[in-house]
Amino acid sequence: MKIAITGAGFVGLTTGVCFADKGHQAICVDINEGKIAKINSAVPPFFEKGLEPLLKKHINKNFTATTNLKEAIKSSDITFITVGTPFDGKQIDLSYVKAVSREIGSALKEVDKYHLVVVKSTVVPGTTDDVVLPILEETSGKKAGVDFGVGMNPEFLREGEAVDDFSDPDRIVIGGMDDKSREVLESLYQGFGSVDILRVNNKTAEMIKYTSNSLLATMISFSNEIANLCSSIDGVDVVDVLGGVHLDKRLTPIMPNGERIRPSFVSYLESGCGFGGSCFPKDVKALVNFGEKRGVRMEILEKVVSVNVNQPFQMINLLAGHFPDFKNLKVSVLGIAFKPGTDDVRESPALPIVEELAAKGAAIKVFDPIVRAESESSLKELNNITQAETLEDALKDVDAVLLITRWQEFEKIPELLKKLKISPLVIDGRRMINKTAVPKYLGIGLSQDPVFSK
Numbered sequence: 001m002k003i004a005i006t007g008a009g010f011v012g013l014t015t016g017v018c019f020a021d022k023g024h025q026a027i028c029v030d031i032n033e034g035k036i037a038k039i040n041s042a043v044p045p046f047f048e049k050g051l052e053p054l055l056k057k058h059i060n061k062n063f064t065a066t067t068n069l070k071e072a073i074k075s076s077d078i079t080f081i082t083v084g085t086p087f088d089g090k091q092i093d094l095s096y097v098k099a100v101s102r103e104i105g106s107a108l109k110e111v112d113k114y115h116l117v118v119v120k121s122t123v124v125p126g127t128t129d130d131v132v133l134p135i136l137e138e139t140s141g142k143k144a145g146v147d148f149g150v151g152m153n154p155e156f157l158r159e160g161e162a163v164d165d166f167s168d169p170d171r172i173v174i175g176g177m178d179d180k181s182r183e184v185l186e187s188l189y190q191g192f193g194s195v196d197i198l199r200v201n202n203k204t205a206e207m208i209k210y211t212s213n214s215l216l217a218t219m220i221s222f223s224n225e226i227a228n229l230c231s232s233i234d235g236v237d238v239v240d241v242l243g244g245v246h247l248d249k250r251l252t253p254i255m256p257n258g259e260r261i262r263p264s265f266v267s268y269l270e271s272g273c274g275f276g277g278s279c280f281p282k283d284v285k286a287l288v289n290f291g292e293k294r295g296v297r298m299e300i301l302e303k304v305v306s307v308n309v310n311q312p313f314q315m316i317n318l319l320a321g322h323f324p325d326f327k328n329l330k331v332s333v334l335g336i337a338f339k340p341g342t343d344d345v346r347e348s349p350a351l352p353i354v355e356e357l358a359a360k361g362a363a364i365k366v367f368d369p370i371v372r373a374e375s376e377s378s379l380k381e382l383n384n385i386t387q388a389e390t391l392e393d394a395l396k397d398v399d400a401v402l403l404i405t406r407w408q409e410f411e412k413i414p415e416l417l418k419k420l421k422i423s424p425l426v427i428d429g430r431r432m433i434n435k436t437a438v439p440k441y442l443g444i445g446l447s448q449d450p451v452f453s454k
């Protein structure tokens with residue numbers, strides 16, 4: 001099939017390239033000319049494992065990118081909306097969705113066959129039917145359900161695993177205003193194997209996405225709240241506590257051969273210095289606001305947000321327990337990306353941590369395997385920040401090391417400290433290092449006294 005994808009960001013570009021890889025003809029549209037030029041020269045504008053080779057394979061064959069939305073839509077059967085849906089401080093910001101819907105509607109004026117418009121952006125229930133559909137009708141002068149259809153197809157890919165998640169999904173949610181919309185959308189997914197397909201109306205599809213993200217965010221904040229309590233109990237380590245919880249066979253089923261399966265779901269029941277990224281924080285807040293507007297208070301989710309906003313500061317508290325005065329304290333911050341495998345820093349816990357350290361006068365070194373401090377505007381403006389070029393460089397000549405992102409490379413910290421014969425205080429925000437493997441260790445969910453290895 002011929003597909004146009006409007007919004008060549010993280011989701012849009014992955015969608016376009018992966019559909020091309022499944023044999024469809026895909027064209028990505030964006031208003032950002034620089035991004036389109038990069039894509040057309042086969043360079044993804046962001047880091048994502050496996051995306052570049054696929055882009056190189058399909059560019060100018062069955063995949064291309066353009067700024068000309070009208071032409072892209074006229075030459076397609078289906079148009080996806082994959083623009084951003086940020087949180088504006090109070091509620092979901094639908095301005096990009098509305099703007100692109102108007103453009104798609106006006107392009108539809110010149111389309112003389114049935115066309116399907118599918119919302120893939122994460123939007124609160126009712127957006128597809130009550131916002132996008134009327135805009136499309138108004139700007140095209142055509143009738144939904146007759147001249148064109150409207151569907152909703154939430155995206156569940158994870159940054160860092162986006163290509164695999166998209167190409168081999170765990171579920172496909174097919175939302176549609178009517179049977180025809182759902183049939184056309186489902187036909188696009190032939191070739192995705194025997195994956196579970198759920199056929200629902202648009203509002204249900206929208207709600208599934210929010211519920212999935214809210215559940216995972218809730219598990220993280222729950223684990224962090226338990227971690228914070230554990231750290232107040234002498235001799236209790238949250239890693240042991242949650243490790244014991246994980247052994248519940250409803251979480252980690254035991255196979256007939258005695259082996260345990262550890263579903264990746266369980267990794268959300270681990271403590272840390274908070275979740276970030278372009279989805280969980282904004283989506284949970286948008287759902288809380290959506291509930292408020294309907295007179296339904298989402299009390300659990302309100303707390304999921306507030307626990308998470310405070311969680312990065314647990315790292316600061318741990319540091320302050322050991323070094324009460326940060327003035328000229330030399331601190332290394334390891335990890336800027338909100339999680340490993342991506343260069344996305346949106347809502348990363350590293351940002352409030354670095355800002356707080358800078359405000360209190362610390363001298364900060366920053367290291368991330370793929371993100372540079374100067375590429376993040378909020379960090380660029382701060383004083384007293386230097387970029388470490390290697391992990392080794394980051395560990396040298398500092399009083400404390402704050403481990404923020406679970407990059408695999410950071411597992412080498414104990415070995416590097418040994419080699420360099422240095423012993424900064426290591427504060428593990430992801431509990432990924434053995435607490436007795438470094439000379440001085442503190443971690444989220446562990447009582448304040450540093451563990452001194454023998």
Ligand SMILES: NC(=O)c1ccc[n+]([C@@H]2O[C@H](COP(=O)([O-])OP(=O)(O)OC[C@H]3O[C@@H](n4cnc5c(N)ncnc54)[C@H](O)[C@@H]3O)[C@@H](O)[C@H]2O)c1
Binds near residue numbers: 029031100156
């Ligand atoms: N990033 C993720 O991991 C992820 C996963 C699942 C769902 N989502 C959802 O998908 C949506 C997109 O997220 P993203 O991370 O890809 O956003 P993004 O910010 O990376 O990309 C959005 C793109 O849309 C473009 N754009 C804006 N207005 C446009 C217009 N009128 N015409 C054409 N292009 C336009 C922007 O220039 C940008 O390149 C959001 O609703 C998000 O919640 C994201």
